[in-house]
Amino acid sequence: MSATTGYNFGYLDEDTKRMIRRALLKAVAIPGHQVPFGSREMPLPYGWGTGGIQVTASVIGPADRLKVIDQGADDTTNAVSIRRFFARVAGVETTERTAEASIIQTRHRIPETPLREGQILVYQVPMPEPLFRLEPRVAETKRMHALADYGLMHVKLYEDIARHGHVAISYNYPVMVNGRYLMSPSPIPAFDNPKMHRNPALQLFGAGREKRIYAVPPYTEVRSLDFEDHPFEPVRARAGCALCGSRESYLDEVVTDDAGGRIFVCSDTDYCQSRQARQEAAE
Amino acid sequence: MTRPMRMPLAAGFADPVLDAQCCFRAALEAMARPGRVQRVAAPPEAPPPLGGAAAALLLTLADAGTPVWLDAGPAAEAWLRFHAGCPIAAMPGEAAFLLATGAPPPLARLAAGSEEEPHRSATLILQVASLAEGDGWRLSGPGIEREHRLRVEGSPPGFAAEWAANHARIPQGVDLFLCAGDRLAALPRSTTLIPG
Structure with a gap:
């Protein structure tokens, strides 16, 4: 089954998978609540997606087709090595097409498709932990989640508005899930936050170093924190993609020379390439 | 000490790794879309009255770290202890997983987690006569676009009121799997149930 022998299917042992699976089921039952789990050492360092990999390894089966993106791109080091890892230890098919994938592991983006x-x-x-910059004590943040006491975060947003005239958070913008738990959407751009709201797909979150799992079930309310007079506004560079011309997608700024030259291109490579392919076919 | 002759133990999963993965995906999909009925593709041959889906769930999720309470008799207990290696809980309130083939213990007496740790709560696996989508209970909440309908034959009397009390304790509470033969559906604590 696996392309590499000597490992269990999906790399993790069955005891670990069972523990992660129990955590995942509770996470889905309590949307936005962080469930602790016994994070294992993986064959790559913390900070390279060990949480996501452990979640994927506990969920994936031979019939799945896996896509991995890193900042929207399928072809960067982290994405390529994680995709290759699962092709080897689980023998699954991989893809770069969002529409063809049954499991998409992502670092810091939600696909445009x-x-x-x-x-x-x-x-x-x-x-x-969405509150960690405001309250470093874990025992205290647990208490705040238990009481749904999120005044500290509202004060932070208010101070941003008082100082800058707008909420100065461009990524990892905190959200309320199902009207109950304050949740970190992971460092996705605030532009992607609205895609989490009532998404038909199941969204699972794994934090390997911090040993937490949480989830947003399909069609669940996910609201970015804001004020009535300062509603949430997703930020996007005011430009079109230099490659496919999209004015809807999230853009990366690319410096092209040392004389101030720069272009904007789609961060989602699959979206950009399929648009380019369609434009070429139309010509 | 002489012991009575025992029947040989029934087998567990034919392929422990892939069958458990398959059953977990059915369970995850059921929990993520409350009221949608899933099928367990390769259930183990469990001793009666344990049904295929309920037995598969226990083998997929229970192990030495999770006390299990069950009312299915000594043969099922021996089978589960051998294949899952889980401790058998004497009291329903001590169990992480409960399997009820008959009348379940009251939901209010099961572990519901604490305010800070609502995930330390019990999961009840309830065997019922049949499950069908399309009519019956009206379910809404996370995982449900508008409304899912689930007809459950053989749910305990007064269940709707008990579920409403469980739902009202959010974020604390008990999560439920309903199993009939090799089919299963789930009600997480977040689901609102209107009998219909």
Whole structure:
């Protein structure tokens, strides 16, 4: 079955998978609540997606087709090595097409192509606690989640508005899940936050170093924190993609020379390439 | 000490790794879309009254770290202890997983987690006569676009009121799997149930 012998299917041993699976089921039952789990040492360092990999390894089966993206791109080091890892230890098919994948592991983006029922989006999360910059004590943040006491975060947003005139958070923008738990969406751009709201796909989050798993079930309310007079606004560079011309997608700024030259291109490589292919076919 | 002759133990999963993965995906999909009925593709041959889906769930999720309470008799207990290696809980309130083939213990007496750790709560696996989508209970909440309908034959009397009390304790509470033969559906604590 696996392309590499000597490992269990999906690399993790069955005891570990069972423990992660129990955590995942509880995470889905309590949307937005962080469930602790016994994070294992993986064959890559913390910070490279060990949480996401452990979640994927516990969920994946031989019939799945896996896509891995890193900042929207299929062809960067982290994405390529994780995709190759699962091709070796689980023998699964991989793809770069969002529409063809049954499991998408992602670092810091949500694909532009809308997800559908039956797909699972696995996020790699560096810091699952949305309050950690405001309250460093874990015991205290647990208490705040228990009491749904999120005044501290509202004060932070208010101070941003008082100082800068707007909420100065461009990524990892905190969200309320199902009207109950404050949740870190992982460092996705605030531009992607609205895609989490009532998404038909199941969204799972794994934080390996911080040893937390959480989830957003399909069609669940995910609201970015804001104020009535300062509603949430997703930020996007005011430009079109230099390659495919899209004015809807999230853009990366690329410096082209040392004389101030720069272009903007889609961060989602699959989206950009399929648009370019369609434009070439039309010509 | 002489012991009575025992029947040989029934087998567990034919392929422990892939069958458990397959069953977990059915369970995850069921929990993520409450009221949708899933099928367990390769259930183990469990001793009666244990049904295929309930037995598969226990083998997939229970191990030495999770006390299990069950009312299915000594043959099922011996089977589960051998294949899952889980401790058998004497009291329902001590169990992480409960399997009820008859009348389940009251939901209010099961572990519901704490305010800070609502995930340390019990999961009840309830065997019922049949499960069908399309009519019956009206379910809404996370995982449900508008409304899912689930007809359950053989749910305990007064269940809707008990579930409403469980739902009202959010984020604490008990999560439920309903199993009939090799089919299963789930009600996480977040689901609102209106009998219909």
